[in-house]
Amino acid sequence: MTKNTQLATALRTATSHLFKRLRQQINTVDNLSITEITTLSNLYNHQPLFPSQMAEMVKIKAQSMSQIINKLEEAKMIVRIPSETDKRKIAVSLSAYGKEMVDQTRHERDEWLNEAIEHCLSAADKILLLQAVALMDKLIEYK
Numbered sequence: 015m016t017k018n019t020q021l022a023t024a025l026r027t028a029t030s031h032l033f034k035r036l037r038q039q040i041n042t043v044d045n046l047s048i049t050e051i052t053t054l055s056n057l058y059n060h061q062p063l064f065p066s067q068m069a070e071m072v073k074i075k076a077q078s079m080s081q082i083i084n085k086l087e088e089a090k091m092i093v094r095i096p097s098e099t100d101k102r103k104i105a106v107s108l109s110a111y112g113k114e115m116v117d118q119t120r121h122e123r124d125e126w127l128n129e130a131i132e133h134c135l136s137a138a139d140k141i142l143l144l145q146a147v148a149l150m151d152k153l154i155e156y157k
Contacts, residue, residue, distance in 0.1 A: 039125075057107065057108045057112070058113065061106070064105055065104070068106065090112075092112050131143070
């Protein structure tokens with residue numbers, strides 16, 4: 015294993031574990047899967063969306079997205095909006111309650127992460143972490 019491969023493995027493992035820890039911090043949205051939470055987040059950032067767009071964003075089939083939409087609508091987190099240009103199409107948008115849940119979830123995760131940073135890292139570590147975030151942003155942009 016090369017040093018670059020070891021670095022890639024270590025980075026993937028660390029980010030995966032951090033992601034799992036952040037998921038554990040959600041107290042707001044009980045009984046939602048990661049795909050459902052991701053769908054809400056995507057709607058928060060890009061609404062309104064058509065179900066086909068939503069399915070593509072989370073890399074699932076349209077039929078599976080239809081089930082997710084039904085569940086989120088039943089939970090009053092989303093609303094369906096008829097298309098103005100094509101009456102056969104329905105777009106999906108967050109409800110006020112859905113937006114509130116995404117905001118609360120993000121707040122809970124940010125609070126936990128802030129507490130962990132304050133508790134676990136020195137001032138020098140925080141500077142290094144900020145630099146690492148900038149580097150991770152570069153990796154995110156790689157196609």
